[in-house]
Amino acid sequence: MITINKRIEKLIDKDHAIGHAYFMGKNDKTIVDSFYKNIIPLLQEYFFGDYGKIGLVLGKGLYGRKNITHQFLQILTTKMIIQKENPMKS
Numbered sequence: 001m002i003t004i005n006k007r008i009e010k011l012i013d014k015d016h017a018i019g020h021a022y023f024m025g026k027n028d029k030t031i032v033d034s035f036y037k038n039i040i041p042l043l044q045e046y047f048f049g050d051y052g053k054i055g056l057v058l059g060k061g062l063y064g065r066k067n068i069t070h071q072f073l074q075i076l077t078t079k080m081i082i083q084k085e086n087p088m089k090s
Helices: 002-011 028-046 051-058 070-085
Strands: none
Touching: 002 051, 028 051
């Protein structure tokens, strides 16, 4: 989250940092759900659906972390693609 927040600060400002409350008291599955249901929509709002900027915020580092599972990345990527192609369906 530190890296993501630093990137948000560079692209917008530090007042848009993502807090830790989205991840408190959660297990692996609920963290994935929280990321999809809370963090991605928040980034979409911050960047007006600009997936290029959202990609800059998430970065390649997300993909190399040991604690981020392949399944999480697959779910996240699939849902982002579906939402980008069908913005009216949520």
